[in-house]
Amino acid sequence: MKKICTIVLILSASLSYAQTANQPPDHPSVTVQGRTYTPRSILARNMGTPEDQETQFPPHKIIGNIYYVGTRTLSSFLIVTPQGNILINSTYERNVPTIRKSVEQLGLKFSDIKILLGTHAHGDHQEGDAAVKQLTGAQVMAMAEDVPALRDMKPGGKEHPIDKMLRDGESVTLGGTTLVAHLTPGHTRGCTTWTTKAQDGGKTYNVVISCSLRPPNVVTPPIAEEFNRSFKLVRSLPCDVLVGDHPAQYDMQAKHAKLRSGGPNPFIDAATCRLEADIEEAMFRAILAEQKAAQP
Secondary structure, eight states: OHHHHHHHHHHHHHHHHHHHHHSOOSOOOEEETTEEEOHHHHHHHHHOOHHHHHSBOOOEEEETTEEEOOBSSSOOEEEEETTEEEEEOOOSGGGHHHHHHHHHHTTOOGGGEEEEEOSOSSHHHHTTHHHHHHHHOOEEEEEGGGHHHHHTOOGGGOOOOOSEEEOTTOEEEETTEEEEEEEOOSSSTTOEEEEEEEEETTEEEEEEEEOOOOOOSSOOHHHHHHHHHHHHHHHHSOOSEEEESSGGGGTHHHHHHHHHTOSSOTTOOGGGTTHHHHHHHHHHHHHHHHHHHHOO
């Protein structure tokens, strides 16, 4: 029994070490609009707990024909058109039934999804592409720079479907709705920020569906170039409504609570369209400064 307990303690210690080793360092820290952030706090804010990543958030209309159908911390967006619908981000494969449930709770058919898009080639955003393709027959489109990483994503041995490779600035149109793919690399090589227009209350609004701008722990010169380009581009995009691949990036839960209480649409919030870029660029600059200071 003593030997078994010793083995258990060693395994527990090893697991604890591995979990710590896989976490980003908790420095540098930056303060934006009175709030302080570290790499770990941003990651924790974005991902939440494993339960958060898998638990359905109430599906809801964001603006116009754009709806939220994701979980508490992993965004999925449904764009509804007369000729079928567009899904952005399948998230983890295990979440596909949850996304389907959300779509059906909106009174829509999951099989009406005709096009599947994504923001970037990480499993928490696009692992479920093959499952959605299998269930709906949707055309899967992805930014060319992310295709190699997507092809390596094979949950359960499934080949990752790619029906069309997109280029920076290319448009995707269905049923009168057009989305424009903007290459905003750094987080991944093909990180894609989508823009579209939505009609609401007789007005037209610019909607930005942003890709993560969270920098890695170590920023190499090529990655720095990509981020410099991406921050500049994101700040140039007309924006009345910002959403992102993690709900915390646009304070979804607080805005959803306001939405339920009535009044003006809280997602129409041009004043905060640059806030996430401000946070991530401040972190990016701080990481670069820390790396430079550490050089001999």
